[in-house]
Amino acid sequence: MATVTQACSPTSRSEPLRARVAFREVSKRFPGVAALRNVSFEVAAGSCHALVGENGAGKSTLGRILAGLHRPDEGSVVLDGRVCRFSSPGDAQRYGVGLVHQELSYCPNLTVAENLCLGSLPRRGVWLDRAAMKARARRFLEMVGATCDADDELGSLPNGQIQLAQIASVLAAGARVLVLDEPTSSLSLAEARRLEELVGQLRRQGTTFLYVSHRMEEIFRVCDTVTVLRDGQHAATRPLAATTPDELVRLMIGRPLTAYFPTHAERQPGRERLRVESASSPGRFSEVSFSVRAGEVLGVAGLVGSGRSEVAQALFGMDSRMSGRVFVDGEPVSIRGPQQALSLGIGLVTEDRKRLGIVPQMTCGENLTLSALDCPGGRGFWARAARCPWCPRRPECLRLWDWLRLGQERSWIRDYFARLRVRAASPDVPIATLSGGNQQKIVLAKCLARRCRVLVLDEPTRGVDVGAKAEIHRLIDELAADGQAVMMISSELPEVLHLSTRILVMRRGRVAGVMGRTEATQEKLMQLMAGRVGETPQDLALSPVVGDGAQSAGEGASAETSHAN
Amino acid sequence: MPTEPGNVSPTGVTPPQPGARRRFKETGLLGVVVALGLLLSVFGGSMQIRDRGAGEPRTVNKFLRADNLDKLAKNTSFFAIMAVGATLVIIAGGIDLSVGSIYCLAAVCGAMFLHRFGPQGAGAGASPAWVIPAAILLCLGVGTSCGLLNGLGVVLLRVHPFVITLGTMAIYRGIAFVMTRAQAYTHFPEQFTDGLIRYEVGANLYPVPMTLMVAVTVLAALYLKLTVTGRHIFAVGGNEEAARYSGLPVERVKLKVYAFSGLMAGVAATIMLGYYGAASSDAGKGYELDVIAAAVIGGASLSGGRGSALGALLGALIIQTIGNGIIILEIDQNYSQIIIGAVIVVAVVLDRVNTVLRDRRLANAARLEPGIDPRTPI
Numbered sequence: 001m002a003t004v005t006q007a008c009s010p011t012s013r014s015e016p017l018r019a020r021v022a023f024r025e026v027s028k029r030f031p032g033v034a035a036l037r038n039v040s041f042e043v044a045a046g047s048c049h050a051l052v053g054e055n056g057a058g059k060s061t062l063g064r065i066l067a068g069l070h071r072p073d074e075g076s077v078v079l080d081g082r083v084c085r086f087s088s089p090g091d092a093q094r095y096g097v098g099l100v101h102q103e104l105s106y107c108p109n110l111t112v113a114e115n116l117c118l119g120s121l122p123r124r125g126v127w128l129d130r131a132a133m134k135a136r137a138r139r140f141l142e143m144v145g146a147t148c149d150a151d152d153e154l155g156s157l158p159n160g161q162i163q164l165a166q167i168a169s170v171l172a173a174g175a176r177v178l179v180l181d182e183p184t185s186s187l188s189l190a191e192a193r194r195l196e197e198l199v200g201q202l203r204r205q206g207t208t209f210l211y212v213s214h215r216m217e218e219i220f221r222v223c224d225t226v227t228v229l230r231d232g233q234h235a236a237t238r239p240l241a242a243t244t245p246d247e248l249v250r251l252m253i254g255r256p257l258t259a260y261f262p263t264h265a266e267r268q269p270g271r272e273r274l275r276v277e278s279a280s281s282p283g284r285f286s287e288v289s290f291s292v293r294a295g296e297v298l299g300v301a302g303l304v305g306s307g308r309s310e311v312a313q314a315l316f317g318m319d320s321r322m323s324g325r326v327f328v329d330g331e332p333v334s335i336r337g338p339q340q341a342l343s344l345g346i347g348l349v350t351e352d353r354k355r356l357g358i359v360p361q362m363t364c365g366e367n368l369t370l371s372a373l374d375c376p377g378g379r380g381f382w383a384r385a386a387r388c389p390w391c392p393r394r395p396e397c398l399r400l401w402d403w404l405r406l407g408q409e410r411s412w413i414r415d416y417f418a419r420l421r422v423r424a425a426s427p428d429v430p431i432a433t434l435s436g437g438n439q440q441k442i443v444l445a446k447c448l449a450r451r452c453r454v455l456v457l458d459e460p461t462r463g464v465d466v467g468a469k470a471e472i473h474r475l476i477d478e479l480a481a482d483g484q485a486v487m488m489i490s491s492e493l494p495e496v497l498h499l500s501t502r503i504l505v506m507r508r509g510r511v512a513g514v515m516g517r518t519e520a521t522q523e524k525l526m527q528l529m530a531g532r533v534g535e536t537p538q539d540l541a542l543s544p545v546v547g548d549g550a551q552s553a554g555e556g557a558s559a560e561t562s563h564a565n
Numbered sequence: 566m567p568t569e570p571g572n573v574s575p576t577g578v579t580p581p582q583p584g585a586r587r588r589f590k591e592t593g594l595l596g597v598v599v600a601l602g603l604l605l606s607v608f609g610g611s612m613q614i615r616d617r618g619a620g621e622p623r624t625v626n627k628f629l630r631a632d633n634l635d636k637l638a639k640n641t642s643f644f645a646i647m648a649v650g651a652t653l654v655i656i657a658g659g660i661d662l663s664v665g666s667i668y669c670l671a672a673v674c675g676a677m678f679l680h681r682f683g684p685q686g687a688g689a690g691a692s693p694a695w696v697i698p699a700a701i702l703l704c705l706g707v708g709t710s711c712g713l714l715n716g717l718g719v720v721l722l723r724v725h726p727f728v729i730t731l732g733t734m735a736i737y738r739g740i741a742f743v744m745t746r747a748q749a750y751t752h753f754p755e756q757f758t759d760g761l762i763r764y765e766v767g768a769n770l771y772p773v774p775m776t777l778m779v780a781v782t783v784l785a786a787l788y789l790k791l792t793v794t795g796r797h798i799f800a801v802g803g804n805e806e807a808a809r810y811s812g813l814p815v816e817r818v819k820l821k822v823y824a825f826s827g828l829m830a831g832v833a834a835t836i837m838l839g840y841y842g843a844a845s846s847d848a849g850k851g852y853e854l855d856v857i858a859a860a861v862i863g864g865a866s867l868s869g870g871r872g873s874a875l876g877a878l879l880g881a882l883i884i885q886t887i888g889n890g891i892i893i894l895e896i897d898q899n900y901s902q903i904i905i906g907a908v909i910v911v912a913v914v915l916d917r918v919n920t921v922l923r924d925r926r927l928a929n930a931a932r933l934e935p936g937i938d939p940r941t942p943i
Contacts, residue, residue: 316810342812356810359803361870370800371811373793402792446811 020045020208021066021177025075028061035061038075039234041227043177048199048209050219050240053229053252054493059212062229063179066210067099068092079177093119098170099179106166108155113137115154116169140168144198160191167198171207178202181212185305196222214303216245216530228252249526253493269501270294272330273485274346274454276315279324284310285509288324292454292485297476299500300489301525307509308489309351312456316341316348328454342371347447349440351459351489357443358431365413365427368442372412372449373398396451416445421471437468444475455479457488461495473499493522507531628893632769637882637889639771639840642778643668643833645881647852648859649785650712650829652877655860656789657822658802658869659719659726664830665852666737667711669844671834673741675704676750676844683752693756700757704838705831711737712827716820726823734853742846749845753838762839774836778878781832785874798822802869858905859884862912883908 019042028036036058043049051059064070066077068086076083079095086092089099106115113134114121122132137150146164148157154165163183170178180199184192199209199222211223219226220240228235228251235251275291285307292298302308314322317335326333328344335341341348350356358367375384376393388401398409413427420441424434431439440460447455460476461469476499480486490496496503503520505512505528512528628634647664654661682688682696711733718729759765762773789795797818800808809815838844861867862883863876884905891901 318810338810339812339814348810350810355804356806359800359807359870361803361866362799366796366799370796370808370813373796374812399793402794404791404793404796406791450812 019043019078020080021210022078023062023066023075024078026062026065026072026077027074028058028065028070028072036065036072036229036232039229039232040075041234041237043208043210044225045208046203046206047225048203048211048223050223050226051210051212051229052214052219052226052248053235054491057229057252058232059229060181063099063181063210063212066092066177067097067179069099090119093173093175096174096176097179098173098175098177099181100163100166100170100183101181106154106162106169108153110154111150112141112148112152112154112157112165113150116140116150116165116172118169119173136172137168140172141165143171144168145194158191160187160194163187163191163195164198167195171202176206177208177210179210179212182214182304183211184213184215184218185303192218214530216248220245245530246523249523253522253526269296270483273328274315274487275327275330276311277325277327279311279314279322279326281310281314281319281322284314284319285506288506288509288511290504290511290514292487294453294483294485295480296501297480297486297488297499299496299503300487300506301491301493301496301503301529302489302506302512303529304491306506306529308506309458310509311506312348312350312458312487312489315346315456339374342450342452343374345451345453347371347450347452347455349443349447349455349457349460351462353436353439353443353463358439360432361430363428364417364422364424364431364434364438364442365409367431368413368416368427368445369398369409369449371446372451373404374450375399376451412449416449420445420475435468437464437472440464440468440472441475444472448479453483454485455487457486459490460488461490461492493525496525497522505529628890631767633889633893635770635775637885638775638778640888641878641882641885642774643837644852644855644859644885645778645878646781646829646833646836647826647856648863648877648881649782649874650826651856652860652863652865652872652874653785653789653798653822654726654826655857655865655867656802656869656872657798657819658805659819659822660730660857660867661712661715661823661826662727662730662853662857663711663715663734663737664826664856665849666734666741667708667827667830668834668837668849668852669846670711670737670741671704671708671831672838672844672848673745673750673846674707675700675834675838676753677744678703679753679757679838680750683754685752693754696754697757697761700838701835704835705828708827708829708831708834709824710827712824712830713820715827716823719823720816720819738846738850741848745846747846749843751843753842758839758842762836763842771840774840777832777836781829782874782878789874794818794821799870802871804870855884856881858909862909864916880912883912 021043022041024040026036026039039058039062051062053059061070065072068089068091071085071087076085078084079097084092084095086095086097092099107118110118113136116137117133122129122136124132134150141148141150141164144164144167146161146168148161148165154162157165167178167180183195187195196218199211203209209223211219213219223240225237226240226243226248227237228248230252238247270293272291272293277289279288280286288307288311290298300308300311310319313319315326315335317337317340320336326335328346333344335344335346338348354360359370362370375388375391376397385401391397398405398412410427416422417424417427422434422438422441422445424438431442434442444455444457444460457476461472464472473495476486476488480501488496488499497517497520500520501517503515503517503525505515505525507529508531512531515524647668651661651664679696679700680686682691682700715726715730715733718724718733719726722729763771764773765771789798797808797813798821800811800813801815801818805815808818834844834848837848859880860872860877861880863873863878863880865872865876887905887908888901890896891898891904896904
């Protein structure tokens with residue numbers, strides 16, 4: 001094992017040995033972003049060290065570096081006094097570092113036992129030793145308190161059990177340092193409590209934890225020390241006993257509110273464009289009600305997994321299980337797919353631009369007009385075919401029967417490029433060659449070209465550099481001033497605070513509150529998002545959240561009964 | 566944005582560069598054409614002097630002689646027409662393995678019909694004025710229906726097209742086999758064979774298959790570039806999910822391309838019937854691979870979103886020219902498969918390299934762009 005002997009080398013003797021893990025001036029850059037800059041701190045042996053910060057502050061990157069998924073550009077990771085350079089997760093595993101991912105990662109087609117022993121399957125000769133594998137799996141499943149059987153197919157289990165099985169598999173690989181990246185984000189309340197107990201139990205047996213989380217109450221229950229990251233830099237490390245949630249929030253936000261936001265254009269909210277009444281979708285969100293008016297930006301804040309994007313997807317007809325009522329311009333509608341949503345004038349800019357937003361092989365111009373090629377004159381093949389050349393909506397149409405009107409298309413593209421200030425060598429270069437910001441502008445233009453009057457923007461500035469971000473902010477402001485109804489989902493609180501007319505906060509699939517622009521502050525939003533009980537300020541215009549506790553308790557109960565056997 | 570033209574400031578317009586796109590679309594094809602020219606010149610160089618004709622000795626180029634070129638064009642036409650169909654399917658992100666079998670089934674149906682109303686059939690004496698159009702419609706109809714069935718299987722059953730068309734490949738050929746009881750059908754009305762498809766100009770020159778091939782290719786190329794459906798085909802193959810989120814009728818687009826592929830197999834079958842005047846259930850065995858190879862050599866990307874009709878034609882031409890060259894150069898026939906296989910791999914690798922280089926160039930250009938644009942006050 002040459003790689004292993006090279007992976008870690010002893011440092012000077014003066015290294016204090018009580019620190020199990022130490023980060024030394026760790027820096028990591030990704031294309032276009034500096035994810036981490038000179039981060040240094042230590043994690044004491046047997047402690048549970050919380051790592052907090054805003055989205056994009058670098059928490060997950062740091063966890064991944066420790067687990068060998070990324071290599072730091074500069075600086076080093078010191079494990080038990082030895083400088084380590086892990087080149088793969090397997091490498092890190094041999095040194096007792098295990099990672100449990102934010103997104104659950106496993107082979108859903110294999111059984112629990114197979115997943116658990118995947119790294120080192122027990123063998124008898126060339127054959128797999130099934131009995132030994134199962135015995136080992138059972139031992140570790142019992143250790144973490146999972147109720148599933150070693151023979152269950154992993155993909156068929158509830159999230160909580162999968163999460164536990166994953167921890168079991170990391171422990172089975174001999175981990176003494178565990179990185180838990182947002183371990184409770186996909187768990188029900190009862191499952192999360194079970195996990196917290198397990199962390200406590202394992203700590204008593206000497207395991208060290210690096211606990212990445214957004215949830216304040218959880219951190220204060222589970223952890224003993226906390227490190228705050230802000231914009232990829234180390235902001236503070238404190239014992240949790242000596243700090244308060246408010247201080248942590250302050251440390252996380254930290255920076256002065258940047259000046260690049262546009263001056264809020266005068267908006268006169270017009271009539272109601274979109275209204276959603278008690279929309280629910282099992283397992284995603286429940287009893288969500290809100291409305292968006294023309295000329296206003298409804299900001300939607302919430303933690304990852306709070307159901308924000310799921311609501312957006314459902315509005316776009318991508319959730320067949322959604323119940324509840326949706327009104328567009330006062331008319332009740334039922335949206336069965338993107339085609340219908342678009343013809344109702346609802347446009348969605350998805351958070352996953354690469355997968356759902358663009359066709360990478362096509363040119364910028366072709367991507368821009370992709371949604372706009374439909375006939376605006378409505379349905380009915382023969383009626384359409386007969387009247388197409390004499391259609392009154394000719395000027396807003398890009399086709400003559402099935403033929404493209406290329407000249408018209410070109411002039412549209414030119415207009416939108418100018419209006420949105422898209423920077424590309426030409427509309428005829430493949431969209432994949434553009435920067436993220438310009439791609440995003442084209443995705444936005446795609447909705448506008450389709451004459452959408454309700455824009456649902458899901459993380460409109462994700463993966464966009466600072467300059468383009470400011471332009472997109474200005475664009476959103478202009479669109480609202482133009483009379484568009486905009487619903488903007490964002491994890492960046494400053495963005496939400498500066499652009500929104502009203503702010504809707506979601507937590508665990510429910511509306512936690514609605515605030516006007518003037519009364520909202522980062523602290524208040526954070527509190528609502530993270531759900532600090534009993535500290536909700538009086539002046540918040542809270543929409544009813546009755547039944548939240550009851551629902552969670554019910555969830556917990558059902559989860560428990562379902563795993564009882 | 567014609568609804569609100571007042572908002573548009575024409576000052577910020579990026580000047581359109583019409584040349585950029587043409588170059589981008591045709592670099593792949595250019596490589597194919599160059600390769601083709603190279604092959605032709607190699608064959609042209611290996612000129613052989615032979616005696617030919619009745620009595621008088623003449624010297625002709627073995628490759629460039631008229632009847633050889635005609636034969637090459639005829640052989641190419643079957644594959645090229647089907648390759649154009651396959652290209653549409655491949656652009657849309659699918660694959661059609663059943664073209665050879667559809668070709669066979671359409672040919673067999675047409676052959677049985679023509680045989681029945683031919684000089685030796687039960688319906689002899691029927692007016693060719695309706696028999697011939699009916700036979701052609703039958704071939705095209707059978708082809709389109711088979712393609713449509715493939716499409717329905719892919720769309721409704723949500724099974725990977727490879728699996729669906731692998732199954733229908735066997736099914737369609739099986740149906741042809743059962744229908745014909747493994748007999749060959751001949752004796753078609755002369756008005757169909759010699760009068761139409763084998764229409765002869767000069768000595769041993771039959772221009773109809775080649776003309777149809779060119780016509781089909783040009784129509785398909787226009788369809789892909791100038792129609793809404795053509796644009797949709799590229800979008801569905803490029804990123805199906807994004808196409809769905811853009812409100813495209815993804816399922817209908819898929820149905821259309823499979824039906825079109827079937828239709829093209831029907832066209833090829835019609836030509837084959839007229840040219841050879843016979844069909845059996847063996848027709849078109851193994852064609853699917855040659856057809857897909859032609860499409861791929863022509864620049865179609867099996868991961869979808871890329872390809873062109875003209876490329877498919879050139880791809881088929883390349884394969885046939887190599888086959889022809891092997892005969893002319895009197896290379897051992899046993900090597901032909903190895904050579905053609907190698908050409909496929911080389912063509913695709915070259916295309917790949919070309920794509921990578923182009924992307925790198927464009928990425929560099931795009932990276933330079935933001936810094937030099939003074940028009941955008943932030």
